[in-house]
Amino acid sequence: MYGDKALELIMELKRAAEGSLPAYNEDGVRQVLEEMSVLYDQNQADVLQEPSMTGGESLISAVQFRHTCLERNQRCLLAYLHNRMEMIKTMRWEFGSVLPPDIKNNMSEQESQWFNRYSKSLASYMRSLGEEGLDLTQDRKPPKNLFIQVRCLMDYGEFETEDGTLVVLKKNSQHFLLRSQCDLC
Amino acid sequence: MLISDIRLQFYDKILNKRVLLLVSHDVDALCACKILQSLFHCDHIQYTIVAVTGKQDLERAYLEHSDQLEFVVLINCGANLDLLDLLQPEENVTFFVCDSHRPVHVHNVFNTNQIKLLVNSGDEFNFPAFEDVIHNEHSDDDDSGNESDEPSGKRRRFDEETLERKMEKRRKRREWHENKEKIMYEYEEFSYHGTAASLVMYDLAWKLSQDTNDLLWWAITALTNQLIAKKIDREKYVSDVTELNRHVSRHNHRGNEEENPLSVNSMKVSFVPELQLTLYKHWSLFESMKHSSYTACTLKLWTLKGQKKLHEFLADMGLPLTQSKQKFTAMDKDFKDNVKDWVETSAKKFGLENISVPSFQVQFGFKHKFCAFDVAFSVDSLLESVSNSKSAEERFMEALDCLSRKYISKLEDGVELCKQQMMGVVNQVQTLLDMKKVVSAGPFLYAFIPDGTPDSKFFSRPNCLMLLGRFLLEAYVKLYNRRRSRNLPLVVTAPFDTADGTSLVVGIPPLPELEQASRNFFGKAFEQAASKTGSRTLHDHFEPSVVVLKTEDRSKFFDALISLLQ
Numbered sequence: 001m002y003g004d005k006a007l008e009l010i011m012e013l014k015r016a017a018e019g020s021l022p023a024y025n026e027d028g029v030r031q032v033l034e035e036m037s038v039l040y041d042q043n044q045a046d047v048l049q050e051p052s053m054t055g056g057e058s059l060i061s062a063v064q065f066r067h068t069c070l071e072r073n074q075r076c077l078l079a080y081l082h083n084r085m086e087m088i089k090t091m092r093w094e095f096g097s098v099l100p101p102d103i104k105n106n107m108s109e110q111e112s113q114w115f116n117r118y119s120k121s122l123a124s125y126m127r128s129l130g131e132e133g134l135d136l137t138q139d140r141k142p143p144k145n146l147f148i149q150v151r152c153l154m155d156y157g158e159f160e161t162e163d164g165t166l167v168v169l170k171k172n173s174q175h176f177l178l179r180s181q182c183d184l185c
Numbered sequence: 186m187l188i189s190d191i192r193l194q195f196y197d198k199i200l201n202k203r204v205l206l207l208v209s210h211d212v213d214a215l216c217a218c219k220i221l222q223s224l225f226h227c228d229h230i231q232y233t234i235v236a237v238t239g240k241q242d243l244e245r246a247y248l249e250h251s252d253q254l255e256f257v258v259l260i261n262c263g264a265n266l267d268l269l270d271l272l273q274p275e276e277n278v279t280f281f282v283c284d285s286h287r288p289v290h291v292h293n294v295f296n297t298n299q300i301k302l303l304v305n306s307g308d309e310f311n312f313p314a315f316e317d318v319i320h321n322e323h324s325d326d327d328d329s330g331n332e333s334d335e336p337s338g339k340r341r342r343f344d345e346e347t348l349e350r351k352m353e354k355r356r357k358r359r360e361w362h363e364n365k366e367k368i369m370y371e372y373e374e375f376s377y378h379g380t381a382a383s384l385v386m387y388d389l390a391w392k393l394s395q396d397t398n399d400l401l402w403w404a405i406t407a408l409t410n411q412l413i414a415k416k417i418d419r420e421k422y423v424s425d426v427t428e429l430n431r432h433v434s435r436h437n438h439r440g441n442e443e444e445n446p447l448s449v450n451s452m453k454v455s456f457v458p459e460l461q462l463t464l465y466k467h468w469s470l471f472e473s474m475k476h477s478s479y480t481a482c483t484l485k486l487w488t489l490k491g492q493k494k495l496h497e498f499l500a501d502m503g504l505p506l507t508q509s510k511q512k513f514t515a516m517d518k519d520f521k522d523n524v525k526d527w528v529e530t531s532a533k534k535f536g537l538e539n540i541s542v543p544s545f546q547v548q549f550g551f552k553h554k555f556c557a558f559d560v561a562f563s564v565d566s567l568l569e570s571v572s573n574s575k576s577a578e579e580r581f582m583e584a585l586d587c588l589s590r591k592y593i594s595k596l597e598d599g600v601e602l603c604k605q606q607m608m609g610v611v612n613q614v615q616t617l618l619d620m621k622k623v624v625s626a627g628p629f630l631y632a633f634i635p636d637g638t639p640d641s642k643f644f645s646r647p648n649c650l651m652l653l654g655r656f657l658l659e660a661y662v663k664l665y666n667r668r669r670s671r672n673l674p675l676v677v678t679a680p681f682d683t684a685d686g687t688s689l690v691v692g693i694p695p696l697p698e699l700e701q702a703s704r705n706f707f708g709k710a711f712e713q714a715a716s717k718t719g720s721r722t723l724h725d726h727f728e729p730s731v732v733v734l735k736t737e738d739r740s741k742f743f744d745a746l747i748s749l750l751q
Contacts (some may be wrong), residue, residue: 011482147229151582158565166234167204172578174234174585176225 002039002069005032006076013083016053019094022085025047029077036073039066088115097123148179188281188305191385192392194305195281195407196224198256203231205250205257209727210238210581210649212564213285214407216407217382219588220390220400221258227395236581239725240271247272261285261382262727268300281384283311285416286727289370289493291318305380305388313368318360319330335696347636371660375704378416383407384425392431398436398452398547403588405429405545406453412542414648415655418703419542426543430456433545452549452590459544459556460528463607467559467600470501472507472511472523476607482659483537487615502527503679516650537680541629553593563599564588571645593664609640612659623661625673626743628750632657634679644679645689647731653677654693662696671696676746687723688739692730714745 009028015020043066046059088111091099097119107115127133156169161181169175188194204225208218218234225232235246243262251257257280259268264284274280282293283303287310293300294312296459316442342540390396408429412422433454439447447453462480465473474480474495484498485491499509504527508516518523526543532540546556567584575583589596617623622634622722644650658675664699681689692707693699710731715722720738734742 072220145226147226147231168250169250170235170249172236173575174582176222176230176232178231 002035002066003072003076005035006073009080010076013080021084021091021103021106024084024111025105026108029080032073032077036070039070041072042066043070084111085114089118092119092122093140096137143179146152146179147176148181148182150175150177186294186301187310189306191303192390194301196389196393198279199230199258199281200228201230202256203249203254205254205261206232206234207237207243207246207262208234208235208260208378209262210568210577211261212410212561212584213381213383213407213570215568215581215585215588216403217260217283217386217563218585219403220383220386221260222388222402223397224386224395226285236578239727240266240578241296244271247274251275251278256281258282261282264289264302265376265727266290266295266731269296274299283385285378285381287377287379288375291369293320303382303385303389305385308379317368318365324734334654351359351602360704374574375706376708377624377704378411380425381407381411381417383476384429387432395428396436397433399590401429401436401544402452402454405433405557406560406564406588409544410555410565413558413561413565414717415699415703418701421598423543429545430543433704446676450550453603454545454547457544457556458525458541458548459546459558460525461540461542461558462528463562464559464600464603466513466554466556468604469510469512470504471495474498475514475610476604478656478659479540479609480537482656482663484535485660485664488664489620494535498531501531501534519618521699549590555596559600560596562603563596565648567595567599568602569606569643569649570602571642571646571670591711599727606643606649606652607645608654609643610649613640613644613653614657616662617657618664623657623671626747629674629676629749630658630670631676631678631743632720634677636683641680645661645681645690646726647688647689647726648670650677650679650689650691651731652689653679655699658693658699676743678739680736686736687733688736688740690732690734710746710749714742714749717749718742718745720745 009025009032012022012025012028043063046063047100049059088107091103092115095103099115104112122136126136129136148168151174152171153171155171159167159169161167161178167175167177199590206218206221208214211498214509222232222234224230233250235250237246243266243553247257251274255277257278259276259280259282261284263282265286265288265739267275267290268280276299278299280300281303289302289310289312291313293302295318333434347716348494381404383404384407387396387400390400406424408425411417412419417425421706433456437454438639461477462470462473463477466477474484475486481496484494485683487493496506499506502524504520504524508520513521529541533540542558547560548554564565564584564587567587567723568580570580570583583595584599586592587599617634623630634641645651654675654677657677661675662671672695675693676690677693678688678690681687690711692705692711693707694703694707698704711722711730711732712724713726714720715732718738718741720742721736722742723733725733
């Protein structure tokens with residue numbers, strides 16, 4: 001059936017476990033493209049036939065059917081590529097500019113090119129922020145609370161907060177401190 | 186000084202300040218701490234929590250953490266100590282003491298600047314009058330000052346008069362001192378417990394309109410623990426339960442169930458009469474009856490006759506033995522649904538009239554359903570767990586965690602621990618009774634748990650030893666049924682630290698007193714016995730009736746105790 005191959009690609013992407021990138025299915029993509037070119041050729045042949053020939057009207061529905069198949073295949077392919085791109089994009093935010101090798105191996109040539117360019121432009125954007133640049137990949141969600149509970153697992157000694165208060169961080173004591181100050185240490 | 190408006194005089198004072206919380210090692214303190222924590226989280230009050238096990242610990246923790254702090258909150262510790270004398274604080278430090286230990290030390294009561302006592306307004310204290318116990322040095326100085334100002338010539342003339350006046354004054358002072366001794370003795374003779382700290386804290390939360398079902402449940406847990414540990418009598422318990430029940434119905438009032446169904450995962454607290462059987466919902470009914478002090482003591486389960494009686498009881502209920510030995514959750518549904526009613530009806534025939542107690546249960550999700558007794562027991566066992574790898578502070582943190590719904594699996598660990606503890610207690614009671622190791626020393630009974638007993642490690646923890654003591658006393662009285670022994674108190678000792686050669690001594694007041702007033706005279710008695718004989722004791726625990734004693738000094742100490750109590 002027309003369109004089955006394209007659907008398979010989409011399904012494959014959908015079935016992939018969250019946070020992983022399935023291998024780029026080059027074979028599948030090529031088969032869909034071949035199917036499309038066959039459909040296109042057939043349509044061309046039918047359209048170029050003499051309109052005066054008998055049964056000319058009956059051809060119209062066939063042409064329309066093939067055209068819909070073509071469009072559907074095209075849409076599926078674009079969705080496949082686009083979704084992979086989005087996945088790669090989120091991975092850039094999660095893993096940083098260097099991806100783990102198993103993910104890298106699953107990318108196509110063009111995808112890794114795109115990744116490098118995306119990575120580069122993101123890095124230059126982050127560098128332009130503020131005076132010394134700002135790492136946007138940290139703290140992507142706003143904190144729910146300004147304060148945080150701290151439990152000491154080992155003796156740390158005295159810890160001076162920004163407003164000058166001294167907190168003794170001793171093993172097995174529990175504190176409620178400003179989150180911004182705790183991130184520093 | 187007692188605080189009358191807890192919100193104005195306590196909470197508004199510490200808003201936007203940093204606070205040090207010193208929390209003692211018991212369930213009530215944990216729950217109060219949890220309630221206070223959730224209030225502090227709402228209002229962004231920075232705090233530091235430190236767990237303290239005893240008086241020395243309290244002193245050390247205060248010294249370590251008091252830097253730059255102006256406000257210290259003591260939960261379930263400190264009320265019966267002279268805080269200013271013990272901690273030597275700076276003048277600007279204020280202590281807020283929320284403690285159920287009574288009697289409150291008079292210096293704490295009459296200090297107006299630095300010590301504020303957070304108490305329930307309904308409690309009675311019977312404080313002695315100020316002028317009777319605190320000597321007013323100042324006025325005396327004035328008098329003597331006036332005297333020396335008088336011209337010397339006059340002085341000679343009035344010499345006789347002044348001498349008389351002086352004598353008179355000295356006599357008065359002596360009288361006053363004698364009177365003070367008497368009043369103080371009466372005031373401090375018995376130690377007992379007032380309203381739980383958690384209830385005071387819950388009251389605060391309610392006044393701040395920040396009370397939720399979670400906070401309410403903690404207050405319930407603390408109250409239930411007070412009953413289990415016999416810190417309060419039944420009457421007080423029932424009146425506090427009635428008070429809490431008003432909050433429970435306010436929070437869990439939903440109108441028509443079908444119209445506004447509540448999500449299954451939300452917390453629902455409900456008021457139910459509960460059986461006084463330890464952990465029966467997490468154990469089998471048979472085991473639970475064997476390990477609950479109420480049923481075990483009334484049916485005298487350590488005798489053959491008692492065992493038969495238990496079977497009779499189960500037969501009377503119409504519950505097959507296989508079912509009763511089955512895990513409660515795995516029992517047939519018909520039995521499970523009706524078992525509470527059946528136990529109640531059969532219990533009346535066997536002299537167990539008081540088997541059901543008004544209590545609460547909580548449910549969230551499909552799986553988690555706890556009754557207050559189970560939670561109170563489990564948290565206590567976590568706090569007193571005997572695994573070697575954990576320090577007291579770690580146990581405290583774990584017990585603090587298990588109260589939050591997020592760490593419900595820890596509470597389940599606590600249930601298992603509690604079962605082991607109860608089995609240890611029951612076995613020990615059986616052994617002591619079988620070997621006739623409970624001996625009458627005249628004015629009191631005593632029992633030694635020798636070193637090397639299989640479960641002796643459980644009894645190195647004060648609460649567990651007290652549990653054993655109460656169980657043992659009740660069992661002994663029921664078993665021998667002599668009129669004399671009914672009014673005798675019990676002293677139990679267990680090895681505390683074998684390497685140091687120390688034992689833990691706890692005193693259990695006689696049963697009638699335990700049932701009604703829950704007051705304990707052993708605190709004073711231990712203190713006097715120790716000072717008379719010079720025994721090496723450590724009165725470190727916040728509960729005065731718990732003492733650590735050098736094992737070598739035991740006979741000396743007990744001789745003094747006997748002569749003292751006669």
